[in-house]
Every structure is written in structure tokens, then in C-alpha cells.
Amino acid sequence: MSGQFDLLLAGAGHAHLGVLRLWLNGQRPKGxxxxxxxxxxxxxxxxxxxxLAGLYRPEECRIPLQALCTAVDVxxxxxxxxxxxxxxxxxxxxxxxxxSATWLSLNLxxxxRVPRGAGAALEVLPVKPFEAFLKGWERWQQAPQALAIxxxxxxxxxxxxxLAPVVPALTLLSSAQVLAGHPQALRTRAVRRLAEAGVVVREGIAVDAIDGDALLAGNQVAWRGGRVILATGANALPWLGASGLACDERGFVTVSKTLQSLSHPQVFAAGDCASLSATPRSGxxxxxQGPVLAANLSAALSGSPLTPFLPQRRSLALLADGQGGAMLSWAGFTAEGELLGWWKDRLDRRFINRHLGKQ
Ligand SMILES: Cc1cc2nc3c(=O)[nH]c(=O)nc-3n(C[C@H](O)[C@H](O)[C@H](O)COP(=O)(O)OP(=O)(O)OC[C@H]3O[C@@H](n4cnc5c(N)ncnc54)[C@H](O)[C@@H]3O)c2cc1C
Incomplete structure (x- = not known):
């Protein structure tokens, strides 16, 4: 399949899913x-x-794209x-x-971040892309071993x-405090939960290299073993930074409030790959950003004025506790328990169902 598109959506991220969902409800632009x-x-x-905790089946956590695309003629x-x-x-x-396309939209x-020097002695499994991570995790589960995250x-x-219940020994290494940037009360809850689960937490350990079976923080050996999972926050895709699009110092695509590239306004970017002030990288x-992106892609295609994305000042954090419960943080208030896990499950399932055309 080739040729010229009016609009090309690159990456099936959360914002593009929101765009497709709105099109499912009849708002698809022409082209x-x-x-x-x-x-x-x-x-x-x-x-x-x-x-991973065994609470869901894979098909409950993913959206099949072909059916969604067919339904909206994409x-x-x-x-x-x-x-x-x-x-x-x-x-x-x-x-x-x-x-090629007249308009591009990036949601990649x-x-x-991968520490330098990764070698055969230590197997490294990045948490993204999820498909590859899940395959690697399935293989690891056949012969459980100690691991570090x-x-x-x-x-x-x-x-x-x-993962703690199915791993013989689990160490969580964090360059800053665990959940830095979240309220202290949430941190306290999480650290207690981790201790109860038998996870060894080591804070202030900035692992930057792998040497043989060792994780190194500077010149110090921080951990030795055979397996490590990388969940080291959001780092930019290297080829995006090299594309010629204006990027910030970390390689994320700088965008205006209308989610257009600062250097190439025919390119939109949303979600983690974009850099916009007061907009943290999270799902x-x-x-x-999905509804604003959808409105602006339609406006771009029809030559109408675009609308700005105004980030909310606060966001709800609901962290799964691995046993069906959750920990909550909202505007400085924190709580935890099974009821919150039930609520999180409702929200998560609703997210999936909305993209299956069920709600
Ligand atoms: C374990 C875990 C739990 C998390 N839980 C939460 C949470 O509860 N709440 C929250 O707000 N955030 C959470 N996050 C963070 C959240 O996942 C990200 O911030 C969010 O997914 C970013 O959304 P996005 O739309 O930018 O991109 P993503 O949802 O990551 O989607 C990017 C898409 O682009 C595709 N893609 C990437 N590269 C290419 C390529 N080269 N070619 C083609 N396609 C490509 C990917 O396959 C993917 O489909 C969690 C992250 C992890 C790892």
C-alpha cells in the first residue's frame, strides 16, 4: 500500500485512539x-x-486495530x-x-533509557514496546530468577x-526517591506496600552502565544478577530527534498549544513524544489531548481555525497494588484499598470498551 495520504497517523498511542474513537462516533473528516x-x-x-499480576487476560488489555480502522475507513x-x-x-x-501525506500526526x-554496555551476562527487558516485553516476560516465567527493575x-x-509474588527476589532501583514528584503520603503508602511484598527498594541509585552481570551506578556495583527490567521513565525515540523536526534538549518534538510542530506546522505531535510546557508525560x-487533536486534524484538513490544548492543572494517580486494589492520589489527598482497585478496573475497562464501540 503506498501513495499520497491526506492525513497519516503515526503510532497507535492513547491520543490517536481518542481520535479514532471520535471518528467512530461520526466525526471523521473527509480524505x-x-x-x-x-x-x-x-x-x-x-x-x-x-x-502481569494475572488479573486480566491479554485480550482484555488491548484494542484490535484492524476492526477499529475498518469501522472509520482508515x-x-x-x-x-x-x-x-x-x-x-x-x-x-x-x-x-x-x-507521504499532506498532514502528519505523531503519537509514538x-x-x-537503556544503560550503556548491555551484554550477554545480563538479560535486559525494556517495558516498551509492550508486545516484545510480554513475550520476554513469558519466557522468563518458565524459569523464574531474581531480577531488578x-x-x-x-x-x-x-x-x-x-511481579513480586512470582519472582524469587526482586530489587527496585530508583535514581531518585521512589515516586518522586508525587505527594509524600503516596510515597509512604507505596514504600510500605513494596516492603510487604518483599521488594528490596534502593533509592538514589542512578544506574548508568552494565558490566557483565553487574548494574553500575558510577563506579559502584549497584546490583548483580541475570535479569533486569527497564522502566526508566520517558526517553525520546532517537530517530525523531534526528528527523529535522524542532525538538527540545531531550529529543522530544516541540509543539505549540495547537499540538503542531514548532518548525513544521503540517506535523502534529501528541502524548509522550511531544514536548509542551506544563504537560507531563503520562497516559x-x-x-x-485526543479530542483537541481530533478537532485540529479536522480543522487542518478543512482549512478552519485550530483550538489550543489547555493541560489540566491536576491529574488523578491510581496505582495498581498487584492484588486487585489500588493507591490513589488527587490534589494532595491519598488513599488505598480494594474499593479503589474496583474503581480503577471500571475506568480501565471503560477505556477499552469505548474503543471497541461498546460504549
Ligand atoms: C507499566 C506501565 C504502567 C503505566 N501506567 C500508567 C497509568 O496508570 N496512568 C498513566 O497516566 N500513565 C501510565 N503509564 C505511562 C503511559 O504508558 C505513557 O505515558 C503513555 O502510554 C503515553 O501515551 P502515548 O499516547 O504518548 O504513547 P503510547 O501509548 O506509548 O503509544 C505509542 C504507540 O506508538 C507505537 N510506536 C512506537 N514506536 C513506533 C515505531 N517506530 N513505528 C510504529 N509504531 C510505533 C507503539 O507501538 C504504540 O502503539 C504507564 C507506563 C507503564 C510502562
Whole structure:
């Protein structure tokens, strides 16, 4: 499949799912539209810890893209993007295809940082892309071993709580405090939960290299073993930074409030791959950008005025505790328990169902 598209959506991230969902409800603009996705499914990160904890089946945590695309007359182009040329408005796929479009929209997420020097003695499993992570985890489960998780943010904490029951020994290494940036009361709850689950938490350990079977923080050996999971926050996709699009110092695409690239306004970017002030990188903000992105893509195609994205000042954090419960933080208030887990489950299932046309 090739040729010129009016609009090409690159990446089946949370914001693009929101765009497709609105089109499902009859708001699709006219024109030839394509979606490039690495895999046949969009995985929902909010349910990944529950999947690993054995609370969900894989098919409950992902959205099959072909059916959604067919329903909204979007051509699904399965393949891994390798490059983007903003001068010709085209993208390159790993299989050699080049696809060009009048308008491009990027919602490609981010990737964990990989310490330098990874070698054969220590198996490294980045948490993204999810499809590859789940395959690797399935293989590891056949012969459980001690492991370390790098990254003490929400993802690292949720993963540690989900995996602790099935791993002989689990260490969580965090360069800052665990859940830095969250209220102290949530931190306290999480650290207690991790201790109860038998997870060894080591804070202030900035692992930057792997040497043999050792994780190194500077010159110090921080941990030795055979397996490490990378959940080290959001890092930019290297090929995006090299594309010629204006990027911030960390390689994320700088966008205006209308979610357009500062250097190439025919390119939109949303979610983790974009850089916009007062907009943290999380699924919550990527989802919030969906309706504005949908409105602006329609406006761009029809030549109408665009609307700004105004990030919410606060966001709800609901962290899975690995046993069906959850920990909550909202505007300085924190709580935990099974009822919150039930509520999180309702919200997560609703997210999936809305993209299956069930709600
Ligand atoms: C375990 C875990 C739990 C989390 N829980 C939460 C939570 O509860 N709440 C929350 O707000 N945030 C959570 N996050 C963070 C959240 O996952 C991200 O911030 C969010 O997914 C970003 O959304 P996005 O739309 O930018 O991109 P994503 O949802 O990551 O989607 C990016 C898409 O682009 C595709 N893609 C990437 N590269 C290519 C390529 N080269 N070619 C083709 N396609 C490509 C990917 O396959 C993917 O489909 C969690 C993260 C993890 C790891």
C-alpha cells in the first residue's frame, strides 16, 4: 500500500485512539487517512500491571486495530517506522516503504533509557514496546530468577508490586526517591506496600552502565544478577530527534498549544513524544489531548481555525497494588484499598470498551 495520504497517523498511542474513537462516533473528516502501527493491537498501559499480576487476560488489555480502522475507513499500515522527513512530509518503514501525506500526526510514545554496555551476562527487558516485553516476560516465567527493575516511577512501582509474588527476589532501583514528584503520603503508602511484598527498594541509585552481570551506578556495583527490567521513565525515540523536526534538549518534538510542530506546522505531535510546557508525560495527558487533536486534524484538513490544548492543572494517580486494589492520589489527598482497585478496573475497562464501540 503506498501513495499520497491526506492525513497519516503515526503510532497507535492513547491520543490517536481518542481520535479514532471520535471518528467512530461520526466525526471523521473527509480524505484518505492511514494509521501506521508497529503491531496489530494498541496495548493499554494502565492494565499492564494487572495483566502481569494475572488479573486480566491479554485480550482484555488491548484494542484490535484492524476492526477499529475498518469501522472509520482508515487504512491500517502495519510496520515499524524508522524515519521521518518533514521536508517531504514522508515517513519510512522498516520494510522499505515510504509513505507521504499532506498532514502528519505523531503519537509514538517514548522508550525506557537503556544503560550503556548491555551484554550477554545480563538479560535486559525494556517495558516498551509492550508486545516484545510480554513475550520476554513469558519466557522468563518458565524459569523464574531474581531480577531488578530499574525505575522508581509509577510504572516501576506497579510492575514491582505485580511481579513480586512470582519472582524469587526482586530489587527496585530508583535514581531518585521512589515516586518522586508525587505527594509524600503516596510515597509512604507505596514504600510500605513494596516492603510487604518483599521488594528490596534502593533509592538514589542512578544506574548508568552494565558490566557483565553487574548494574553500575558510577563506579559502584549497584546490583548483580541475570535479569533486569527497564522502566526508566520517558526517553525520546532517537530517530525523531534526528528527523529535522524542532525538538527540545531531550529529543522530544516541540509543539505549540495547537499540538503542531514548532518548525513544521503540517506535523502534529501528541502524548509522550511531544514536548509542551506544563504537560507531563503520562497516559492521562495523552488521552486528554485526543479530542483537541481530533478537532485540529479536522480543522487542518478543512482549512478552519485550530483550538489550543489547555493541560489540566491536576491529574488523578491510581496505582495498581498487584492484588486487585489500588493507591490513589488527587490534589494532595491519598488513599488505598480494594474499593479503589474496583474503581480503577471500571475506568480501565471503560477505556477499552469505548474503543471497541461498546460504549
Ligand atoms: C507499566 C506501565 C504502567 C503505566 N501506567 C500508567 C497509568 O496508570 N496512568 C498513566 O497516566 N500513565 C501510565 N503509564 C505511562 C503511559 O504508558 C505513557 O505515558 C503513555 O502510554 C503515553 O501515551 P502515548 O499516547 O504518548 O504513547 P503510547 O501509548 O506509548 O503509544 C505509542 C504507540 O506508538 C507505537 N510506536 C512506537 N514506536 C513506533 C515505531 N517506530 N513505528 C510504529 N509504531 C510505533 C507503539 O507501538 C504504540 O502503539 C504507564 C507506563 C507503564 C510502562
Amino acid at each position: 484518505r487517512i492511514g494509521l501506521v502501527s508497529e503491531g496489530p493491537h494498541a496495548w493499554y498501559s494502565g492494565m499492564l500491571p494487572g495483566l 487504512e491500517l499500515l502495519q510496520g515499524c517506522l524508522l524515519g521521518l522527513d518533514p521536508a517531504s512530509n514522508s515517513v519510512e518503514l522498516a520494510d522499505g516503504r515510504h509513505i 510514545g517514548s522508550q525506557p 530499574l525505575g522508581g516511577g509509577a510504572a516501576g512501582v506497579e510492575l514491582a508490586l505485580a 492521562v495527558y495523552a488521552v486528554r
